[in-house]
Amino acid sequence: MPKISNKGKQMPASPIRKLTPYADRAKQQGKKVYHLNIGQPDIETPEAMINAIKNIDFKVWAYTQSEGNLSYRKKLVEYYNKAGYNISIEDIFVTTGASEAIVIALQTCMDDGDEVIIPEPFYANYNAFAWMSNVTIKPVLSSIETGFALPAISEFEKQITDKTKAIFICNPNNPTGYLYSYEELTELKKLCLKYDLYLFADEAYREFCYDDNKFYSPMHLDGLDENVLIFDSVSKRYSACGARLGCFITKNRKVIETALKFAQARLSPGMVAQIAAEAAVDTPPSYFERVNVEYTERRNMLVESLNKMEGVFCPNPGGAFYVVARFPVDDSEKFCQWMLEEFSYDNQTVMMAPAAGFYSTPGAGRDEIRLAYVLNKEDLANAMICLEKALLEYPGRKVKGESLKAKA
Amino acid sequence: MPKISNKGKQMPASPIRKLTPYADRAKQQGKKVYHLNIGQPDIETPEAMINAIKNIDFKVWAYTQSEGNLSYRKKLVEYYNKAGYNISIEDIFVTTGASEAIVIALQTCMDDGDEVIIPEPFYANYNAFAWMSNVTIKPVLSSIETGFALPAISEFEKQITDKTKAIFICNPNNPTGYLYSYEELTELKKLCLKYDLYLFADEAYREFCYDDNKFYSPMHLDGLDENVLIFDSVSKRYSACGARLGCFITKNRKVIETALKFAQARLSPGMVAQIAAEAAVDTPPSYFERVNVEYTERRNMLVESLNKMEGVFCPNPGGAFYVVARFPVDDSEKFCQWMLEEFSYDNQTVMMAPAAGFYSTPGAGRDEIRLAYVLNKEDLANAMICLEKALLEYPGRKVKGESLKAKA
Incomplete structure (x- = not known):
């Protein structure tokens, strides 16, 4: 056998x-x-999204562009620019969940044996994505005593080797629920610039911040355009986990051009999901x-x-x-x-x-x-x-x- | 940068x-x-499939099981058993297109540097999937003069090394349209048993055979259960490329248990697509x-x-x-x-x-x-x-x- x-x-x-x-x-x-x-x-799930599914109007359930429907990408740009991301249509493509965006990012930015530093505990499937991509995760321990705040930057520095290519955060965090502050993101920015590292941020929970806490993204930081990659998903935002729809955002042209080759290989994200998610962007506050x-x-x-x-x-x-x-x-x-x-x-x-x-x-x-x-x-x-x-x-x-x- | x-x-x-x-x-x-x-x-796309989308009846667009909806998998088993595959529900899981099934198969069965033999020309994205999985493709040239029939088995044997883990065919073939005969599949069976190789078959075009030619699958061959992996898709069968839905079939228990870990990491295939594809199984002849x-x-x-x-x-x-x-x-x-x-x-x-x-x-x-x-x-x-x-x-x-x- x-x-x-x-x-x-x-x-x-x-x-x-x-x-x-x-x-x-x-x-x-x-x-x-x-x-x-x-x-x-x-x-x-928002009614507009469910209705968009019920009201589909096509005779052939076709592939979309590998980077996603143009009209959906335009809506996404609107959505993120309302949140201050200042992106254009070339900076974003649609993925099959945030999961796919993460695998593509790992392979676009890292070779076999390269290392990514992640504060732990972290979303368990990162282990699987790294394993599939021959990338090594170097964890930096965050503590329940501090509510899982960002560990000291010195702890990150201890893990940096010449194989380190990126820092990876999930914000707000799965599994801890911790919401990183503007100051913490600024510290990560300095670290990434100092060591020429990518900063990956999984923002699948971006809409869920409580007690008047404001959400900040690495996209809000100046001077970090070439370093930041954002992974997002409609799964949690619209309670639409079964749509399997996410996106990949970066202003780094080389990264997105390379990442698109991976997107092309799997042809396209789902068409009905994109139609529904496009309608969902207008979900009222x-x-x-x-x-x-x-x-x-x-x-x-x-x-x-x-x-x-x-x-x-x-x-x-x-x-x-x-x-x-x-x-x-x-x-x-x-x-x-x-x-x-x-x-x-x-x-x-x-x-x-x-x-x-x-x-x-x-x-x-x-x-x-x-x-x-x-x-x-x-x-x-x-x-x-x-x-x-x-x-x-x-x-x-x-x-x-x-x-x-x-x-x- | x-x-x-x-x-x-x-x-x-x-x-x-x-x-x-x-x-x-x-x-x-x-x-x-x-x-x-x-x-x-x-x-x-068949009307039943389009109508199933329009008639969805849920309030939460949720994840399905990682292996796909149980009811859809049951229908798939029916579909394949009508075609003589003789499979049970444990032998199949649902994927995001055949593409995902192929990547999972490569990683489940092959380590870095392992080799898969494919008659060329072959579907171009196999190159991408192999590259992503650190697997090497060894091509065996088929000829336009013979209509791209299966190359001589001796040509396959020339490519076999201790790193060879699988033979991979696409049947009916993309890009050539060639339909492999029962005799050709039997030759491949002997080869795979002789060298203890997997036989991968991408059957996305299985419904499209002309001139009263009958379609044969490696699933129709006796004594090859532990070797055969089938990748399929609803994309072409129901003209539903935008559904992004496929499946992975094997009677090899170890392979499917391992493959499911990859399926779990990406959570689930799309829910609406599965509902629609379940309805599509009853598409009349x-x-x-x-x-x-x-x-x-x-x-x-x-x-x-x-x-x-x-x-x-x-x-x-x-x-x-x-x-x-x-x-x-x-x-x-x-x-x-x-x-x-x-x-x-x-x-x-x-x-x-x-x-x-x-x-x-x-x-x-x-x-x-x-x-x-x-x-x-x-x-x-x-x-x-x-x-x-x-x-x-x-x-x-x-x-x-x-x-x-x-x-x-």
């Missing part, structure tokens, strides 16, 4: 989806499972205001509930719809699996994403868990009750650093 | 799309351009009969017209909707560019794909061109008149191996 490649064998599995078989089994047993493990919001009020209330409730549980610590993040909290457990992966396999309260349980999968430093984040507040407040409240009960019952529970089990 | 990677610099540009700027300029000058360069059919009659007529007309032109030779292929023809020109790339830049007849011209981009052997196919018969017969007839006139006017014309220009 022909062999699997080492590349395939060692390809990292998604930590967000890998507990799915246990969740499926729990459901087969009749348990209700609250899904806080995945960034699939329950928020309704009131939609986002309503959604942000909803997410803020959920976050407040989640953070408050978590911090009330004995031994749990959860920072209060400024954006996205995730928190990473610390739990008094021996191993959060075991705990999450146990909740699906062994535990139920009132025939209910909760699925969450163990944080270790978001770290690349071995052993880091073993007592942390990512929770996505993508359910309505009632479900979220029930999930929190479940979680609190589970923590009291869990055999691997530790309080004040000590395991009850070990004591017994 | 940070540098572009060598990987990016050397990424091959699409030969199918690279003349686009010249075509755009020709159109700006008011010329009508007949597009025979790209496999974008003018055939209408009469649709394909009608379409195949239309394509047969176009092919007959194209092949006849081409062979009537002085110095042109065009085999009569059994499937797909392409031909590769030999032209009496110095360099088909120059000729194709000249037709867009310099030539017009009755203010019309033709865009075609120079065949050199479909070869990886340097210098091969320089007098060949791929033409896609994706236009209605009237347009096709006009395009043929244009082409005939152009050949007479072209300064780099050669007849009987001699350039008129050189004579002058």
Whole structure:
């Protein structure tokens, strides 16, 4: 029998989806499972977007241009320029989700063995994209104690070698929800200019900033045009994850010309999704205001509930719809699996994403868990009750650093 | 300024799309351009598929499972089992076009520097997918004289090294339209078993076989389950290129489990496209009969017209909707560019794909061109008149191996 490649064998599995078989089994047993493990919001997709799908008017479902429909790209330029990005149509092309934009960026800017520095915890699939591209991720540890703020620039500098080609941030951050400040971005700018590095920013959560915090992008910084690459997606913005539509933005001409060769090879992004997303650009600010009020209330409730549980610590993040909290457990992966396999309260349980999968430093984040507040407040409240009960019952529970089990 | 990677610099540009700027300029000058360069059919997408889009009924445009909607996969299993593939639901997952399936297969089965043998000419983007995956393509030359039939197995054997991991065919073939026979597939089977190789088959054109030729797949061969990987797409089958939906099929459990890790990393294929493609599976045979009659007529007309032109030779292929023809020109790339830049007849011209981009052997196919018969017969007839006139006017014309220009 022909062999699997080492590349395939060692390809990292998604930590967000890998507990799915246990969740499926729990459901087969009749348990209700609250899904806080995945960034699939329950928020309704804007009506204009749904209607655009229903009102399609074509007889041939054709390829679009590899860089995306011209009319959609024009609308995107409008959208980003309202946000102060100051881009033109040549600076942007449409991708199949932000995922594709990231893979293209890695291959456009980096050769085999080159390095990208990413504050950890980071979105787990970056590991997969880097692995597919033969790029090495050098993590810089951010700390739950500071709410996962940008680590000191000196920590980044320690990781820089002649193979370092880029710094990569996700802002607002998945998994931590941390929103980078203008000052933090300015520090990254100085670093990138000093060492001639690209600055990659995944901005899939850009519309979700709370408590009157303003969103800043590296695109707002002067003198960094040749260094900045932005990856975005309509998945979260319009609660349209199933559209699989993102984009790639840079003012660096050579980068975009090279990246377009990768875009051409896969022919084009989806046509109906582009028609719908073009309509979505006119979504009124009131939609986002309503959604942000909803997410803020959920976050407040989640953070408050978590911090009330004995031994749990959860920072209060400024954006996205995730928190990473610390739990008094021996191993959060075991705990999450146990909740699906062994535990139920009132025939209910909760699925969450163990944080270790978001770290690349071995052993880091073993007592942390990512929770996505993508359910309505009632479900979220029930999930929190479940979680609190589970923590009291869990055999691997530790309080004040000590395991009850070990004591017994 | 940070540098572009060598990987990016050397990424091959699409030969199918690279003349686009010249075509755009020709159109700006008011010329009508007949597009025979790209496999974008003018055939209408089945009504059931269009209606499925219009009748979507959801409020949240959500991710689907990474392997695709269960209900769609069930329908696909039905479709392939009607064709005698004898697969079950675990043997198939949904991809973003056949392109994604191919990249995943290359990375699942091959490590850096491993080799795949492909009869050339082959679909140009295979070069790009192999380049992205650090895989080397070893071409085996097929000949226009035999209508691009499978080269002798001894030619394949000459290319086999310890790095060879797979043989890769496209059937019916893009760019040549050649339809492999049962006997040819059986020869490939013996070869793959002898050397323990994967057999990859891109079957995007499987529904388009003419003159009562029957389509055979490696899936129809006994004893090859662990070796065969199939890549397919709804793009051509339902004239739905813009759906960006394909699939990956294999009975090799290890391969599919590994491949799914790549599928998970990019989260999911498009949701609306899957709903539409599920409806499309029930497209009645009469649709394909009608379409195949239309394509047969176009092919007959194209092949006849081409062979009537002085110095042109065009085999009569059994499937797909392409031909590769030999032209009496110095360099088909120059000729194709000249037709867009310099030539017009009755203010019309033709865009075609120079065949050199479909070869990886340097210098091969320089007098060949791929033409896609994706236009209605009237347009096709006009395009043929244009082409005939152009050949007479072209300064780099050669007849009987001699350039008129050189004579002058």
